[in-house]
Amino acid sequence: MKVSRHVSSLLLASLLAAPSLFAQGAPAEPSAVAQPTASAAIPAPAQTQQAVDHAVGQEAKKVDIILPHISDSDEMDLPWPNAQGFRVVHLPHWAPIMIGGYALDMSPTKHVVMMIIAGLLCCVILISAAGAQGRHTAQGKAPKGFSGTIEAMVLYIRNEVILPAVGPHGERFVPYLLTVFFFILFANLLGLVPYGSTATGNISVTAMLAIIAFFVIEIAGMRALGKNYISTVFYWPHDMPLYGKLLMTTIMTPVEILGKFTKPFALCIRLFANMTAGHVMVLALISIVFTFGSVLIGIAPVAMAVGIMLLELFVAFLQAYVFTLLVSSFIGQIRTVEGH
Numbered sequence: 001m002k003v004s005r006h007v008s009s010l011l012l013a014s015l016l017a018a019p020s021l022f023a024q025g026a027p028a029e030p031s032a033v034a035q036p037t038a039s040a041a042i043p044a045p046a047q048t049q050q051a052v053d054h055a056v057g058q059e060a061k062k063v064d065i066i067l068p069h070i071s072d073s074d075e076m077d078l079p080w081p082n083a084q085g086f087r088v089v090h091l092p093h094w095a096p097i098m099i100g101g102y103a104l105d106m107s108p109t110k111h112v113v114m115m116i117i118a119g120l121l122c123c124v125i126l127i128s129a130a131g132a133q134g135r136h137t138a139q140g141k142a143p144k145g146f147s148g149t150i151e152a153m154v155l156y157i158r159n160e161v162i163l164p165a166v167g168p169h170g171e172r173f174v175p176y177l178l179t180v181f182f183f184i185l186f187a188n189l190l191g192l193v194p195y196g197s198t199a200t201g202n203i204s205v206t207a208m209l210a211i212i213a214f215f216v217i218e219i220a221g222m223r224a225l226g227k228n229y230i231s232t233v234f235y236w237p238h239d240m241p242l243y244g245k246l247l248m249t250t251i252m253t254p255v256e257i258l259g260k261f262t263k264p265f266a267l268c269i270r271l272f273a274n275m276t277a278g279h280v281m282v283l284a285l286i287s288i289v290f291t292f293g294s295v296l297i298g299i300a301p302v303a304m305a306v307g308i309m310l311l312e313l314f315v316a317f318l319q320a321y322v323f324t325l326l327v328s329s330f331i332g333q334i335r336t337v338e339g340h
Contacts, residue, residue: 073110076113086195216327218334
């Protein structure tokens with residue numbers, strides 16, 4: 001946890017300090033200058049009501065501490081030696097890429113930065129652990145320390161989860177599935193670090209992981225079954241009379257096609273919901289302290305929040321394990337279709 005906090009602080013401080021300074025010195029947008037002229041044409045009662053609504057909206061934003069933490073944004077909080085203890089850094093905004101009439105915004109966001117940090121942590125930790133394991137093996141010694149812990153995790157996921165679920169010749173899927181496991185694990189853990197954020201609490205991130213898994217599963221089935229892959233799309237029972245075959249094909253083929261999409265959908269929603277629910281619970285309990293403004297009332301919510309945080313630490317490992325196990329099982333199922 002300390003390593004990830006230092007890495008995130010150094011990386012974000014170097015990459016984002018310049019854009020934040022540029023954003024602070026940027027001139028006002030033309031729309032901001034033209035706004036007073038438009039509002040001046042509004043009658044006085046309407047202006048008064050508009051000002052009240054705006055004040056209420058700003059006050060609601062100050063009170064709401066849940067949605068800003070779990071939602072994505074174009075700014076991040078960094079630890080800073082000031083009265084607040086943090087500084088808001090605005091991420092750079094790039095001109096959108098026009099694809100026909102659609103504007104594709106590729107500007108980095110808070111969750112994008114968290115994914116980059118998670119990927120860097122995967123590279124640094126796993127490559128260094130592999131190097132240490134190689135040195136220990138060359139010296140005829142057993143792995144120890146942090147590298148030994150990483151090796152134990154890798155061997156367990158490989159030998160007890162991936163290979164039994166994928167089936168024969170499953171070694172080719174080990175690199176992808178181990179990468180998925182550790183990427184999701186680090187992305188989950190970054191949400192428990194101060195000033196961090198959970199990228200896997202963004203449904204766009206989990207949807208992309210599920211889409212990649214969908215293509216890996218289907219391509220694995222095509223390579224393993226060849227022309228018999230069509231039987232995973234069109235259901236055709238071989239041990240029934242013709243009228244039964246036609247009836248079952250009409251009924252079961254849409255089910256087979258739908259099943260190909262419900263699997264990645266379940267992967268997406270399960271990871272997103274579990275990672276979001278824990279943070280909402282913690283923030284809701286902590287908000288009770290500020291709602292009542294009493295130390296005595298705040299003792300119980302803080303104690304419960306600590307318990308939820310410990311549960312969240314377990315869930316971070318569990319959800320990475322479950323995602324990897326399910327993808328491995330789906331690959332094994334499509335590669336060993338009954339009768340082929």
